Amino acid sequence: MAPDVRPDAESASGVPPHRYTAALAGAIERRWQDRWEAADTFAVPNPPPAPAGEKFYLMDMFPYPSGSGLHVGHPLGFIGTDVLGRYLRMTGRTVLHTMGFDAFGLPAEQYAVQTGTHPRTTTEANIARYRQQIRQLGLAHDQHRSVSTTDIDFYRWTQWIFLQIHGAWYDAEADRARPITELEEELAAGIRALPDGRDWATLSRPEQDRVLDDHRLAYLADAPVNWCPALGTVLSNEEVTADGRSERGNFPVFRRNLRQWMMRITSYADRLADDLDGIDWPDSVKAMQRNWIGRSQGAQVRFASDAGDIEVFTTRPDTLFGATYLVLAPEHPMVDALVPAAWPSPPTGEELDGRWTGGADTPADAVAQYRSVVASRSDLERQEARDKTGVFAGAWATNPVNGEALPVFVADYVLMGYGTGAIMAVPGQDQRDWDFATVFGLPIRRTVQPPEDFDGEAYVGAGVAINSANDEVSLNGLDVDAAKTAIVAWLAARGAGESVVQYKLRDWLFSRQRYWGEPFPVAYVAEGETDGGPSIPRALPDADLPVLLPDVEDYSPKSFAPDDRDSSPESPLARATEWVAFEADLASDPEHGWTEYLRETNTMPQWAGSCWYYLRYLDPHNTERFVDPDVERYWLGPQGPGDPGGVDLYVGGVEHAVLHLLYARFWHKVLFDLGHVSSSEPFRRLFNQGYVQAWAYTDARGVYVPAEEVAGDAASGFTWNGESVRQEYGKMGKSLRNVVTPDEMCDAYGADTFRLYEMSTGPMEASRPWSTRDVVGSHRFLQRVWRLVIDEQTGDLRVADTEPDRDTLTALHRAIDGVRTDLPAMHYNTAVAKLIELANHLTKTYPSGGTPRSVLEPLVLMLAPLCPHLAEELWSRLGHPDTLAFAPFPEADPALLVEDSTEYPIQVNGKVRSRITVPAAAGEDEVRTAALADPKVAELLAGAEPRKVIVVPGRLVNVVR
RNA sequence: GCCCCCGUAGCCCAAUCGGCAGAGGCAGCGGACUCAAAAUCCGUCCGGUGUGGGUUCGAGUCCCACCGGGGGCACCA
Incomplete structure (x- = not known):
C-alpha cells in the first residue's frame, strides 16, 4: 500500500526512486503522525479500556515554553520516555503518557513589559510552537491529557489546593496535617490548650483568628526574606545562589523583614527526609534532599546571663565542659539587652583584652561598629574571607555544668538562620572555634582525648571524654555517644537543656511580586480588623474560584537599582485598583456585615503549578474535583504494603533535585494527609537523564562564532572564515552560538533518524556531546533496514516466505533477547547496537533480497519503539492493516539462544x-x-x-x- | 575544604557474578558504483582500560593512594 509516499522526481537524480531519504522519511512521518492523531491511537480513557494491562504512568518533567523553541538537547528525555512507553505498550501494559507546559513565569512577563503584549498571548504562541516541534518527533502522547499551568481550568485548582493547605494545620502528635476546623473545635472544647496559656473563650474573634493563622500550613509572616531589588520581587531560599545572588539574572539579594506568604514545609521535614528511603530515586538526588533538609540531632542548652538565658544549639553536648566562650549572631535579638553601658572588668580581675573591644569606647559602640562592618560585607566576601572577626559584647554567661563565667561575643561566623543563632564555643573540638579563640586569645581546653599521633588543632574525631566532670556527673572515660546521653540527661534533670533536632530547611516563601502567576484566593477586610491588628487573610469560598488575573496596562513590578537594599516590593496587581477592591458576603465573617474586601496582590511562585500537574494529567477535564479519587487510586495508588504509590517513572534533569521535587513532595503529603490522594509520595521512581552538550568556538577576541561554520578538527586546528578559533565545551545555547534544532535534523534526516541518533549515543543517564556529522550513521542503518524490506528501484517488497537458516535464527533470537533486556532498562544505546548487528547479519546473509519475513517482521517490531514512523510504514507494507503500537513485542525462544x-x-x-x-x-x-x-x-x-x-x-x- | 559520580581506540560508547578487552556508530584508509562527484555499498587499520600499588588462578570490574574531568554542599555549631 501507500504508493502516495514517494520522493519527488527532481531529487531522484542518481538516487534510486525508493531510497529511504530525508524526503521520504518526512512524508512517511507526517502521514503516520496524522494517522495516529486521527485514530487517537495513544489516548487512554478513564477507566482504561478492557482488557487493561498492568498500568504504567510515565512522565517527563514538563517544559517551560520559551520563546526560542527547542534545541536538540531538550527532547532527549522526551524521546527516552517515548521509547519506553512504546515498548511497554507492546508488552501489554496500559501506558499513560502525556506532556504539559509549565507556563507561568518571568520571560513572558518580561516580554510583556517590553512590548505590551499580554503574557497569555506570548505564552500560548510559544506553547503552540512547542506542540508543533514535539509533534514532529512522533511522541506517543495522549493529547487529551495535556495541560498548561496557565489554563484557567488548571489554576482554578492550584488555587483550590492552596486553600486546602491554608485550611490545614500540622498536628505534631498525630504527625500529619488536619483541617484547621478540627483545631478550632479542639480549642473551643478545651481539649487542646493554647500554647501561651490563654483561654480560647476569652479571646476576641480576631485574636482567635490570629491563633489559627499561627498554625496554618500557609500563613502570612513578617520574616526575613530574600529581597531582590533588581527583579522587584522576593525569592525563596532555593532561588538564591550560595553567593547571595538571584538564581535568575544573578542580581544582588538582600535579607529584609517583609510580610509575605509562607508555607510550613518545616513541619514535614522529618517525613520528607525519612520517606526518601521508600522511593526509587538516584542516591545523589536523595543525598541532595537530605542535605537540604539538613536534619541534625543535638541539644539545646541554656546559659544564664544578666539578660536572661541564652539558648544555644549544639550537636556536641558531650563537649560542654570544654566551652570557653559563647557567640551570638550579629542579628541575635538578645545582643542589645546584654550589652552594658561601659566596658566591665573581667571576673578574674585582669585587664580586659584589647583585642576584644575593637577599639570602641563602649560595648554598644563596638557592637554597632561591628554590625555595620558585617552588613557591608556581601555573602560572597563573607565566604571567601573566612578569617574570624567579632567583638566582645561586654557580658558573661554561666556554663550550667561548672558555673564558669564565659565571655559572650558577637561574631558573624554564627548565623542567625540556623539553630538558635547562638553557640557555645568549644575550641578544643571545633576548628572554627579554635580559629576564633586564637585570634581573641581565648582559652582552649580539650575534653575529648585525641589519638597519640594527633598533631592538628581542634580534634573533631572520636575518643573518650576527659576534663569533663562536676560534683554530680562525670563524663570522663565515656565515648562521644555515651557522653552525649549522660550530659543531656543531667541537663534535662536540671532544666538546663534538652535533646532537640535541628533542620537547615526553612519555611517556603510562597509569594512573589509578579503579574504572570496564580492570584491568591484570599481577601482582606477593606476597613481593617476590628481590633486594629494586622490583617487576617480570609479564604474565598470555592464558588468564587477561579480568581482570574485582571487585565492591566503595566505588567512590571516596581524594580529598583540592584543594590538598593532599602527598597520595598510593589506588585503590579496592586495597581489594578478596580480588581483589588471588591464586594462580597464572605461566610467566614458571619458576625460582621462587611461587604468591602481587598484582594491579595501578590501571586504564587512558578513552582505552584508544577507541584501538582501530574495529578491533573490523570483527570484533566474534571470540573468537580482536582482529580477523581478513584482515578487517582488507579494510576497512583500504592501497589502493595510499604509502597508509597506515585508516578511509575518520572524523567528529567538533575537540576530539579531540590526545588521542584521537594515542593511537590510537600504538597503531595499535605493532600495525602487531608485524604485527597491515596499515594503518600508523588514520584515512585525518578530518573535523571543526561544533557546534550555541544562544542563552541571563540575567536581571538574571545567572541563566540557560529559553531556550524567552523571547519577543521582537533588535530589540524579549528578555523572560522580562515581565522583560527578555540574550541570549548558547554551547554547548547544561543549565547554560545552552538544551537542545533530538532527541526534542522528532521529536515536533513527525518525524525526517526534523529530519535535513533539521540538514543544511540550513550546511556540515558550520561551527558554526551552533540555531533551533527555522526547522525549519518543512524540514517544509514535505517536505509539498510528499509532496503531489507523494500526494493529501492521498484518499491516492491524484497521479502521471501522462506525459513531462515539456523545462524540467522540464532542471530534474531539473540537480538530479541538483548533488546528485551535493554529497552525496559533504558539502555537504548546497546539495544540499538543489537538491532544494527542483526540488520548487518541479514544484509550479509541475503545480499540479493529474499530475507525471510519471519525475521524481518520481528526486526520491524523491535525497531518500532525507537523509530515508530519507519516501523509503522514497513509493518503496513508487510501487509498489516493495523498500527503496530499494540502489536506484541517479539519474544526470544530460549532454545535458539544456545x-x-x-x-x-x-x-x-x-x-x-x-x-x-x-x-x-x-x-x-x-x-x-x-x-x-x-x-x-x-x-x-x-x-x-x-x-x-x-x-x-x-x-x-x-x-x- | 567536605561529599558524590566518571576516566576503555582519534571521537561517542559496549563488555551479567571478577573469566577471551570490542557490540554499535563517527572519523581515517582501501575498494565497488560513477565521465566525475555526492549519495550508497563492501572491506579494513587502531588501544590493553588515567597513574602507581594491593587482593586473586585470573582485575576495565574489588581495595588503597595519586592525577585529571564533572556535579553538589560550603563558617549549619
Missing part, C-alpha cells in the same frame, strides 16, 4: 594459550579433560601435573601450573 558447540579459551597461568571447541552440552569434567588434552597446553605443562584447573562453564578454562 549454540551446538562452545569455544573455550584455555589460559595457562592467566594467559590465553589455546582454544578448544566442545559440544555445548559438555560438562565441567569433559571440558577439563579436553583442555588438558590440548597439545599446546600439554606442551606448556611438560608432563607436570597442574596445580589447579579452573573451569568456568561457558566461559573459559584456566590451568594453573
Whole structure:
C-alpha cells in the first residue's frame, strides 16, 4: 500500500526512486503522525479500556515554553520516555503518557513589559510552537491529557489546593496535617490548650483568628526574606545562589523583614527526609534532599546571663565542659539587652583584652561598629574571607555544668538562620572555634582525648571524654555517644537543656511580586480588623474560584537599582485598583456585615503549578474535583504494603533535585494527609537523564562564532572564515552560538533518524556531546533496514516466505533477547547496537533480497519503539492493516539462544594459550579433560601435573601450573 | 575544604557474578558504483582500560593512594 509516499522526481537524480531519504522519511512521518492523531491511537480513557494491562504512568518533567523553541538537547528525555512507553505498550501494559507546559513565569512577563503584549498571548504562541516541534518527533502522547499551568481550568485548582493547605494545620502528635476546623473545635472544647496559656473563650474573634493563622500550613509572616531589588520581587531560599545572588539574572539579594506568604514545609521535614528511603530515586538526588533538609540531632542548652538565658544549639553536648566562650549572631535579638553601658572588668580581675573591644569606647559602640562592618560585607566576601572577626559584647554567661563565667561575643561566623543563632564555643573540638579563640586569645581546653599521633588543632574525631566532670556527673572515660546521653540527661534533670533536632530547611516563601502567576484566593477586610491588628487573610469560598488575573496596562513590578537594599516590593496587581477592591458576603465573617474586601496582590511562585500537574494529567477535564479519587487510586495508588504509590517513572534533569521535587513532595503529603490522594509520595521512581552538550568556538577576541561554520578538527586546528578559533565545551545555547534544532535534523534526516541518533549515543543517564556529522550513521542503518524490506528501484517488497537458516535464527533470537533486556532498562544505546548487528547479519546473509519475513517482521517490531514512523510504514507494507503500537513485542525462544558447540579459551597461568571447541552440552569434567588434552597446553605443562584447573562453564578454562 | 559520580581506540560508547578487552556508530584508509562527484555499498587499520600499588588462578570490574574531568554542599555549631 501507500504508493502516495514517494520522493519527488527532481531529487531522484542518481538516487534510486525508493531510497529511504530525508524526503521520504518526512512524508512517511507526517502521514503516520496524522494517522495516529486521527485514530487517537495513544489516548487512554478513564477507566482504561478492557482488557487493561498492568498500568504504567510515565512522565517527563514538563517544559517551560520559551520563546526560542527547542534545541536538540531538550527532547532527549522526551524521546527516552517515548521509547519506553512504546515498548511497554507492546508488552501489554496500559501506558499513560502525556506532556504539559509549565507556563507561568518571568520571560513572558518580561516580554510583556517590553512590548505590551499580554503574557497569555506570548505564552500560548510559544506553547503552540512547542506542540508543533514535539509533534514532529512522533511522541506517543495522549493529547487529551495535556495541560498548561496557565489554563484557567488548571489554576482554578492550584488555587483550590492552596486553600486546602491554608485550611490545614500540622498536628505534631498525630504527625500529619488536619483541617484547621478540627483545631478550632479542639480549642473551643478545651481539649487542646493554647500554647501561651490563654483561654480560647476569652479571646476576641480576631485574636482567635490570629491563633489559627499561627498554625496554618500557609500563613502570612513578617520574616526575613530574600529581597531582590533588581527583579522587584522576593525569592525563596532555593532561588538564591550560595553567593547571595538571584538564581535568575544573578542580581544582588538582600535579607529584609517583609510580610509575605509562607508555607510550613518545616513541619514535614522529618517525613520528607525519612520517606526518601521508600522511593526509587538516584542516591545523589536523595543525598541532595537530605542535605537540604539538613536534619541534625543535638541539644539545646541554656546559659544564664544578666539578660536572661541564652539558648544555644549544639550537636556536641558531650563537649560542654570544654566551652570557653559563647557567640551570638550579629542579628541575635538578645545582643542589645546584654550589652552594658561601659566596658566591665573581667571576673578574674585582669585587664580586659584589647583585642576584644575593637577599639570602641563602649560595648554598644563596638557592637554597632561591628554590625555595620558585617552588613557591608556581601555573602560572597563573607565566604571567601573566612578569617574570624567579632567583638566582645561586654557580658558573661554561666556554663550550667561548672558555673564558669564565659565571655559572650558577637561574631558573624554564627548565623542567625540556623539553630538558635547562638553557640557555645568549644575550641578544643571545633576548628572554627579554635580559629576564633586564637585570634581573641581565648582559652582552649580539650575534653575529648585525641589519638597519640594527633598533631592538628581542634580534634573533631572520636575518643573518650576527659576534663569533663562536676560534683554530680562525670563524663570522663565515656565515648562521644555515651557522653552525649549522660550530659543531656543531667541537663534535662536540671532544666538546663534538652535533646532537640535541628533542620537547615526553612519555611517556603510562597509569594512573589509578579503579574504572570496564580492570584491568591484570599481577601482582606477593606476597613481593617476590628481590633486594629494586622490583617487576617480570609479564604474565598470555592464558588468564587477561579480568581482570574485582571487585565492591566503595566505588567512590571516596581524594580529598583540592584543594590538598593532599602527598597520595598510593589506588585503590579496592586495597581489594578478596580480588581483589588471588591464586594462580597464572605461566610467566614458571619458576625460582621462587611461587604468591602481587598484582594491579595501578590501571586504564587512558578513552582505552584508544577507541584501538582501530574495529578491533573490523570483527570484533566474534571470540573468537580482536582482529580477523581478513584482515578487517582488507579494510576497512583500504592501497589502493595510499604509502597508509597506515585508516578511509575518520572524523567528529567538533575537540576530539579531540590526545588521542584521537594515542593511537590510537600504538597503531595499535605493532600495525602487531608485524604485527597491515596499515594503518600508523588514520584515512585525518578530518573535523571543526561544533557546534550555541544562544542563552541571563540575567536581571538574571545567572541563566540557560529559553531556550524567552523571547519577543521582537533588535530589540524579549528578555523572560522580562515581565522583560527578555540574550541570549548558547554551547554547548547544561543549565547554560545552552538544551537542545533530538532527541526534542522528532521529536515536533513527525518525524525526517526534523529530519535535513533539521540538514543544511540550513550546511556540515558550520561551527558554526551552533540555531533551533527555522526547522525549519518543512524540514517544509514535505517536505509539498510528499509532496503531489507523494500526494493529501492521498484518499491516492491524484497521479502521471501522462506525459513531462515539456523545462524540467522540464532542471530534474531539473540537480538530479541538483548533488546528485551535493554529497552525496559533504558539502555537504548546497546539495544540499538543489537538491532544494527542483526540488520548487518541479514544484509550479509541475503545480499540479493529474499530475507525471510519471519525475521524481518520481528526486526520491524523491535525497531518500532525507537523509530515508530519507519516501523509503522514497513509493518503496513508487510501487509498489516493495523498500527503496530499494540502489536506484541517479539519474544526470544530460549532454545535458539544456545549454540551446538562452545569455544573455550584455555589460559595457562592467566594467559590465553589455546582454544578448544566442545559440544555445548559438555560438562565441567569433559571440558577439563579436553583442555588438558590440548597439545599446546600439554606442551606448556611438560608432563607436570597442574596445580589447579579452573573451569568456568561457558566461559573459559584456566590451568594453573 | 567536605561529599558524590566518571576516566576503555582519534571521537561517542559496549563488555551479567571478577573469566577471551570490542557490540554499535563517527572519523581515517582501501575498494565497488560513477565521465566525475555526492549519495550508497563492501572491506579494513587502531588501544590493553588515567597513574602507581594491593587482593586473586585470573582485575576495565574489588581495595588503597595519586592525577585529571564533572556535579553538589560550603563558617549549619
